[in-house]
Amino acid sequence: LEKQFLRNQRMESIGTLASGIAHDLNNVLSPILMSVQLLQANSREERDRQILSIVETNVKRGANLVKQVLSFARGIEGDRTILQVKHLILEMKQIIEQTFPKSITLETEIQPELWNVCGDATQLHQVLINLCLNARDAMPGGGTLKISARNIFIDENYARVHLDAKVGYYIVLSVADTGVGIPNELLDRIFEPFFTTKELGKGTGLGLSTVMGIIKGHGGFITVSSQFGKGTKFKVYLSAIQTDTIPLPEDLEVPTGNGQ
Numbered sequence: 502l503e504k505q506f507l508r509n510q511r512m513e514s515i516g517t518l519a520s521g522i523a524h525d526l527n528n529v530l531s532p533i534l535m536s537v538q539l540l541q542a543n544s545r546e547e548r549d550r551q552i553l554s555i556v557e558t559n560v561k562r563g564a565n566l567v568k569q570v571l572s573f574a575r576g577i578e579g580d581r582t583i584l585q586v587k588h589l590i591l592e593m594k595q596i597i598e599q600t601f602p603k604s605i606t607l608e609t610e611i612q613p614e615l616w617n618v619c620g621d622a623t624q625l626h627q628v629l630i631n632l633c634l635n636a637r638d639a640m641p642g643g644g645t646l647k648i649s650a651r652n653i654f655i656d657e658n659y660a661r662v663h664l665d666a667k668v669g670y671y672i673v674l675s676v677a678d679t680g681v682g683i684p685n686e687l688l689d690r691i692f693e694p695f696f697t698t699k700e701l702g703k704g705t706g707l708g709l710s711t712v713m714g715i716i717k718g719h720g721g722f723i724t725v726s727s728q729f730g731k732g733t734k735f736k737v738y739l740s741a742i743q744t745d746t747i748p749l750p751e752d753l754e755v756p757t758g759n760g761q
């Protein structure tokens with residue numbers, strides 16, 4: 502628990518620092534972008550326009566990174582609509598089937614009567630994409646990616662050992678791979694912004710911190726377990742809207758006094 506507490510504190514200070522820098526950077530990038538677009542509109546030389554378009558693309562890329570950092574730090578507010586997690590998974594399934602290497606086998610397991618969650622579809626989609634892209638990268642030689650979802654009730658015992666958890670109804674969305682795994686000593690650091698083990702240009706280290714920010718913004722939490730050399734499993738807990746109708750005691754009473 503103490504380790505969790507220290508980690509949360511460290512994440513918070515990194516978050517504060519990162520969001521400060523991101524905010525200032527945003528103020529620098531906005532006027533650059535506007536000026537470039539103005540120049541583009543007014544320039545007659547094709548070559549100039551090409552160069553300006555490179556500048557524009559990269560300023561936009563920078564602005565996107567900034568947005569990701571800010572979303573980590575603030576846990577960005579988004580839409581709140583009732584969502585079926587099954588749809589998110591099926592959408593992800595299509596992306597995987599179309600874009601992932603064939604050496605990766607996808608398995609899905611969705612509990613029937615899965616409860617709904619309340620949230621922002623785009624953001625939760627991003628969570629799933631980030632986790633699946635990491636799983637893909639962890640299996641360069643192929644393997645199995647398993648996405649599953651089920652209902653769960655978190656009781657006091659569980660909430661006591663997990664700082665971020667509160668008692669209540671959740672759905673657990675899990676993404677598991679049979680990839681390279683994460684060494685124990687790095688497990689604590691993977692959610693930090695800019696922490697990456699990927700080559701320059703391949704990873705930003707913002708994927709999991711964005712995931713964490715979004716999940717926190719949804720009142721949920723995430724856990725990870727990994728065996729080095731064997732694989733990794735992320736579990737995303739999202740507060741559920743229970744859709745089961747549990748009959749109240751009075752509904753069960755047999756009506757009486759009807760004269761029969």
Ligand code: ADP
Pocket residue numbers: 631635636639678680681682683691692696697698699703704705706707708709710733
């Ligand atoms: P990035 O993917 O840009 O490196 P992330 O924040 O998404 O940034 O991930 C941080 C690091 O966590 C990765 O560089 C990798 O070392 C580790 N990691 C994340 N997911 C997995 C996974 N499924 N298997 C192995 N390592 C992982």
